[in-house]
Amino acid sequence: MSNNELKAPFQYKKIPVNQDASKDKKKAKNMTGTLLRIWSYLVREKVKLSLVILMVTISSGLSLLGPYLVGTTIDKFIVTREISGFGLLLISLLIVYLFHSLSLFLQSFWMIGIAQNTVFDLRKDLFRQFHRLPISYFDKRQHGNLMSRLTNDIDNVNNVLNSSVIQIFSSVLTLVGTLVVMLMLSPILTFVTMIIIPLMYFATRWITKRTGPLYKMQQKDLGDINGYIEEVLSGQHVVQTYSQEKRVIHHFEQKNNQLKLTGFWAQNIAGFIPKVMNTLNFLSFGLIALVGGILSINTSLVTVGMIVIFIEYSRQFTRPLNELSNQFNLLLSAVAGAERVFNVMDETPEEDDEEDALEIKSTSGHIIFDNVSFAYESTLILKNISFEAKPGETIAFVGHTGAGKTTIINLISRFYNYDGGSIKVDGNELNKIKRSSLRKHMAFVLQEPFLFQGTIRDNIRYGQLEATDFEVEKAAKDANAHEFINQLPNGYDTILDHEGSGISQGQKQLLTIARALIAEPSILIFDEATSNIDTITEIKIQDALHRLMSGRTSFVIAHRLNTIQDADQIIMLEHGEIVEKGNHEALIKQEGHYYQLYKGQLVEEANKSLE
Structure with a gap:
């Protein structure tokens, strides 16, 4: 890796942003606004969402009950060597963890359904919006960049909904519940556990302030490279005709390197969070063991079981913080993608027909x-x-x-x-x-004929979807296309891709004429x-x-x-x-x-x- 690349985290604000990206950034909603819009899609699944919240609440409660039962077992049975009632407590512990696992499975199962329905609606709304936008909108933008909104950006939202929503809600419940129980057990050990929280907060804030802009740049650069790839592949014939392979490869490498840099530093800086959290966790365990051991030896305020409970609760307290910080980075990536999706949805659609418009x-x-x-x-x-x-x-x-x-x-x-x-x-x-x-x-016959992926019959019928097979073949005959179609292996059922591979440019044009004929335009x-x-x-x-x-x-x-x-x-x-x-x-x-x-x-x- 070059020295320039090593300096990237301190220079990421200087990464050039193209004109389209600056427009998107200017129009993008704030994080709260974007999250509220995503929430407006989630609440359409009220029943499943209520069940998920119930399961998260149960699993969070059981995760608190488990360590408490372990600490109780140590104080009542292991330290005192008392056997009576030990088996019943073990069975209770087994039941707690079984139901905890079941609640985790159910909340995940239902949340995946919610996520899939949500991104289904998002894709549907975005695709419909594409068809409401005026032609001028598409004239000014790379098609690959728009495709990236429909695929990569919505996939980012999907990934976060599948996992992060549950983890964020669960983490918040666990944090609150753990803090309440710890205060009830021992305010002194609770204070010791809380010592590391300010360190976690400032470390996480320092990191996320830098990952947020990088995730936005990563999504923008991903859209740029997708747009460039789509453009070059569509014009590959022109590229090779003019021997421009080296030039387009060079431009691709520049865009690919740009994406590599933003992705590298976004992931690396985000990766500092679990490492910092683990270090602070170990510090917390040491402090609890030290202070708890001293109090256990010199006073009756703390027992051995209580120390074990607090070590586990400390893990449960810092783990949600760790998860929240990790999920926050994923959330930033999803919000960056969702902003790009909502930017398209907020574009002014083609003007509606006037109220008194004629049919x-x-x-x-x-x-x-x-x-x-x-x-x-x-x-x-x-x-x-x-x-x-x-x-x-x-x-x-x-x-x-x-x-x-x-x-x-x-x-x-x-x-x-x-x-x-x-x-x-x-x-x-x-x-x-x-x-x-x-x-x-109206019907159009353009200089560059366009065919959809599908059979020749379906491509001709696109001009009149209710046309019979007889009408399709008649249109093909009138367009002088019937002869070459019959020479194809599967005739009218021959499947073409969107570029019409396998037939000549002139034959494609004959098919578009047949499509216009079957529409019977004026x-x-x-x-x-x-x-x-x-x-x-x-x-x-x-x-x-x-x-x-x-x-x-x-x-x-x-x-x-x-x-x-x-x-x-x-x-x-x-x-x-x-x-x-x-x-x-x-x-x-x-x-x-x-x-x-x-x-x-x-x-x-x-x-x-x-x-």
């Missing part, structure tokens, strides 16, 4: 933009956009990256709300239509669905797209201009404004922006063919 049962796809403007985080993206898409027309958007093409699509889909102007669908203001109702009449959204596809498959895709677009209003984000020459309208965008509008022939005659872009692509394609 549209059908739409002709007549859409009008009238001086529409949109700003994203104070930056104006669209400026006074106006156009009309009549039912069944195809509208193509062209322009350089950042011109606003995708933003217009997001407005039509109500993923974002426009700031100025008006968008109307069949005469109804768009923001007065229920989102679910609107999207029910409005279609295309994002250059034929990019990077071989010529033969492109012909099949174009044929399927023409069949899909027939009689439907279609919006196309075009990258290759030769694919949109038949569009009813081509809208040329630059810096969020419409600079040209018309069909292909009209725009070519103008010899303006569109003409220059089209001519440039022709030259580029000619050069490629010569190569």
